[in-house]
Amino acid sequence: MQNQPKIGVIGIPGKWSSETLADAVEKETGFRLLIDMADVHLDLEQNILTAGTTNLCELDGLIVKKISAVYSPTTLDRLELLRIAEQAGVRVFSPALSMLRLIDRLSCTVTLRNADIPMPDTRVTEDIDQAIAAVHAFSSAVFKPLYSTKARGMCIIDADQPAAELEQAVREFKKENPMMYIQRKIALPGQDLGMVFLAGRYLGSYARVPQGEAWNTTIHSGGRYQAHTPSDEVIDLAHRAQALFNMDFTTVDVAETDNGPIVFEVSAFGGFQGAKDGIGIDAAALYVEHVLKEL
DSSP: OTTOOOEEEESOTTOHHHHHHHHHHHHHHSOOOEEOGGGEEEETTTTEEEETTEEGGGSSEEEESOSOSSOSHHHHHHHHHHHHHHHTTOEEESOHHHHHHHHSHHHHHHHHHHTTOOOOOEEEESOHHHHHHHHHHHSEEEEEOSSOSTTTTOEEEESSSOHHHHHHHHHHHHHHOSSEEEEEOOOOSSOEEEEEEETTEEEEEEEEEOOTTOSSOOGGGTOEEEEEOOOHHHHHHHHHHHTTSOOSEEEEEEEEETTEEEEEEEOSSOOHHHIIIIIOOOHHHHHHHHHHHHO
16 A cells, blocks of 8 residues: 555544544555544644644545534634645545535525525524514424534424413524524425435435434434435436535435425535445445545
């Protein structure tokens, strides 16, 4: 394995997907470096980005599997640090600016809607009265933090409750989320889809099926993965959605409704577990193969 490129993996040590990707890189290159962004240090005087004793600006590539355990504005700051490595000539997969546009739910939504990608009815406001009006307009509304994964921090607020309780629920959400992102609660057909793309190439789809009384399908809430074969119309929609963001690896969250397919979001990092359990695809190996071709 002489002269193999040195590729670091940005992820969460101990987490399956991060460790699996680092293992896949090591298998192909003989080099293993799994980096927690909490340990990264930027010195702008010397223009170096280090993790422990390793100068990340001297690597050939960095693959970002997970930038933080939970999303927050700090996640954006971590991605900004990677732009220093890019400037030094390190190829980052996916590009830092591409991921930056997906971490913030609102940024992703605006890009999708500006491209006429069908989405659930959505309203965004800082005004309590406007938020309450949205709940009445939707009958049942999902309030979503701008920075979250696996439905964390999301809540449903229904219109068929006393006015004082409805207003209190909105105010409670606003305490943690000054800019309120509100979507009409969609009646899902028992599942939604994760559609996997590698460098713009469609690999396959898995369904997330809810368990018990959970209102969402996320694995965090007890959902499970299973194989799914969507129509050409759905595949085309997902392809158009992911093409807006120039991602090396991503999944597009789609629901097939009575009124046609809709997109919830495009992922900043993509799901390895769903690809493995739902489709039987070794996404880590395919991703590393792509990275080595690019380098």
